[in-house]
Amino acid sequence: MTQEAGLLGFSLSNSLLFGKTSISKSVDSDSDSDDSDLDLDLDLDHVIEKDKVQINYNRNIVIAKSKDITLSSGKRITIKPKESDFFKNIQEKEEEEEDEDISHGLGLIDIDKLYKKLQIDEKIAEQESKQPQVILKDTFGSKKNSKGMLWVDKYKPSNFLDLIGNERTNRDVLHWLNQWNEIVFNKPNPQLVHKYNNNFGEVITDPFNRPFKKILLIHGAPGLGKTSIAYTASLQLNYKPFEINSSDERTGLKIKEKIKGVLTSDDVTKGKGERCLILDEIDGVEHGFINVLLDLLTTDKKMTQQLQNGGGDLKKSKKDMKGILKRPIIAICNDIYSPVLERLKPYCEIVSFRKPPLNQLKNKLKKISSIEKLSGINDRILDDIINGEDGDLRGCINWLQFHGENISDNNNSNANGLKDGNVNWFSVVKNIFTRNSKYTKSEIFNNLESTLNKVNNNGQIDKIIQGCFNGYINHLNHIEGCNKLDEWLWFYDSMNNKFGDELYDSTVAMWFYWKFNELGDLNERGTFIKYKNQENYEMKKIVNNLLKKFDTTIGYTNIDNLLNYELSLICNIIVPNINVSHMSDEKLKVSIELINDYNLRLENVNVNVNESGGGGGGGNGNRIEFNPPIEIFSKFTNLQNGVMMKLRNQVISNYVMREKSKEMNNNKRKLVQDKGTKEQESDIKKKMKTYGSSAEYFKSKYNELTSVINSGNNSEEKGSKIMNKNENRIWVKYHEGFSNAVRKELTYSELIS
């Protein structure tokens, strides 16, 4: 990690996103803030200092044009722009990349400014290319440090531009984090006024311009860089990440103090950046932990509301600020359908991580292998690695570190499966289907046998057979042949299941070899593995989650029936296949009732169309989806109605929103009436002490309220049904001692009996 420390990062995309005129350059001196490298910090600062002096010395330009730069150490320095002729001889290599960014984000940017930004960017890029060498000399006088390091750590992204993967998701994270600037660093940004539409079509503003959802939940398969982005983004924005992961004690009680400490107390070492909380591996926590978080969020909500209702006066006296969330929380998990997260999700801004595009991955790996001087790595091997690790970047890097040397010894990609002890299943499958011309068929056969026997022990045979299954279909032109193969696969399956000692497992693979091995390039003979296990697995998890949800609707059905017909029919009932705008009110009502019954939430989902596509274009937009995603049962790729369903969802959700906002309005009307009785209530509060028991108090309060409502109702027209429903319910908030625990709905009958 010390090596990358010297890299100077420059986040142009960041500034573009938020339309700020200032550009923040970050020097991630030490991403882990281990204190072992203190002197490095100093060195670095020194370098920067010198830099600054240089720049100041060289250029005497109007101060207004100068740029503020914040180091991750919290130091602020000013860089003055240089004259344009200075850059004339610099190649504009990165222009393409930047262009993409711009067209993507904001269309309205002064082109001159932009050009200047670009120039500065290039200048820094130039520095960047010089800097590492200097730092290397400085810190790696003793090379021990870098040798003992895992490459995964060594090549951890050090700044925002270093990150690979879908840029939009990366920026979403940064954007979310940026919204906390006002409350954390006390630097209001007028351009960032957030308005959120809640589900009822109402606009909610936050007094501190914090994001509406206070927790950022990043999820995705392992090794895609979720933790890395949390760290990188928070360091970029001058935070000091504080991580809680599954290695920490995470029971509710213990964690409470810890979290509170992080979130509320200011750091003594001011200027080093404020803390932000990173909850790693949150899918493995217990309910106690979630309860603590929920508690935090609900008090925050309450306090914020109080603050807002208390007239827009935002003088932040300490008392008022109590209970308000002041630091961003980032949660990270693999499995978003984990049951513990269910209650937390409504409060979370969910960002899902997908596999990064192939060429990005490849470039990254190439870069690493060139730095590490791995000569044997070529494109095809990289393809194999990436396929074998299923797009898991961490896995790929690990693979490179531990097998990379072997490959450079061999210098022969096809033989690698034969000689290497630690074989990659993918390369074995490849060997089964393609033959290296150097060896005879039986030679390879023998080799393969020994390889397979080695492989047997680590459970990869299953993957190999699956690979054979996926692959053979491209190599046959007879269905009779397929039929025969199926018998072999059955043999494998039954053997594997019954004996489990893998006695005959390799036989099947060998047979595949004998049957299919041909000379020639595999990749030319059609796509190889195209059935994405990970995606199917994900889908399965979604469905299971859905089933769990519906299974609780007690009794008269079971999972088989749900899968068999109920879910698809329910789906058809809720979202009919007709033009919804012509839908009669009665039908709408049915569908809305069902939506409420099954507790389906309608959520605005950020849709990324170019999920895995390379970089550039592709539309993005918001779509409204059900959560849990019930419509999944009508989603089959070769059925057209999947697309229709989305459209219909959109329309029906509008209606649902309308309906809900109606309901809300009714509630509001009631609230207004409540306010009218405020005076009376305060009287009651005085009287409260005179009442013997709390029950009597409730009764009296209830009577007061109903009389008011009734009188109010008489003057008004008769309300809707919902109104009536609300009438005979009152919410009573009950304080005794300091517990606010007793807060429950009372019904008329309960009071009377």
Place this chain on the structure above:
Amino acid sequence: MSLWADKYRPRTLKQLDYHDEISHRLKSLASSGDFPHLLVYGPSGAGKKTRVMATLNQLYGSSVEKLKVDVKTFTTPTNRKLEFNVISSSHHFEITPSDMGNNDRVVIQDLLKEVAQVESIDFSSILHRASDDANNGATATKKHFKVVIINEAELLTRDAQAALRRTMEKYSATIRLILICNSTSSIIDPIKSRTLAIRIPAPTVTESSKVFSKILSNESQAARVFPDVSSSDRVTVFTNICSASDRNLRMGIMMLEALYMNNDVVNSSTPMIIPDWVVVIREMVVGICKERNVSRLQQVRAVLYELLAHSIPAKLILKKLTLELWGAVGNGQFKNVDDIKMKIVDASSTFDERLSLGSKDIFHLEGFLTKVMVIMETDLLQK
């Protein structure tokens, strides 16, 4: 619940619409104050559960409808934690063994003993008696036992069933079991002999139509969408629903509702709404009948992967495929249709066995379809 299927579910024995004889017998059983262990079986959607609940209603009064769901945790001997749902009212418990997997024996032993050893003291009955003991003395004696309903009893393992048989006798004073299952074939004989078996057949078309009509008469809005009471169109629509739903009443009612929601006017030619995955399978079968080659197999494989990703059980897919193939073969260009049908069923049973024994669903589903393709091809080659 506002699904029609739930909304118009009969609550008492009196409200039941069909199988009057069974209802009558259940009624006399319940009113006698005591009843033996029951084994209720019949196809799904025939109204087994509804009848059982109605019987309990008769027995205990409406308090059985106050259900609550408890999540019980149970530690197995191998120290694995197990969570399962127990639905209960103050008078009965309801468990589903498929929640428990292989540990159902231990769970059932424990749970039943726990329930059985505590004699239920029913305060409401005492209060009840106190208020009017004169005319209703019988109710108190009725309630000295609790009822345990075991859903999907055919999924109980042999062990669990064996564990049940002795418990049924030993604790018969405090506990009554009601086993609900689709078929009795996997219930062991000792249990069959200890229970009173009640078969509940699927409702006939006329019976179902009666139920549909009843629902529509309560839903005046929906009734306008469907044809008139007297018209023959209505009969055809209802018949269509029944055949599409395999006379599964619950499914039928849901289809009825879906039809209403999706159409402005329903008549005899309105297409039925069938689950999407069935549509997918149907398309696949049509494709197979049209042409059989490796590229078709590739398409088939993609579809199968997708179906499995939707968690649809492989056996269900196989069954549906077989039935659809059975139907589709007749309209094809094949010469010896009966022979093909027979071979398809043969293949289907083979691969069903493989599905049970093996663990790679995709291998066997695809294997079945390749086999079918081969069968069809050989037929065409015959002169």
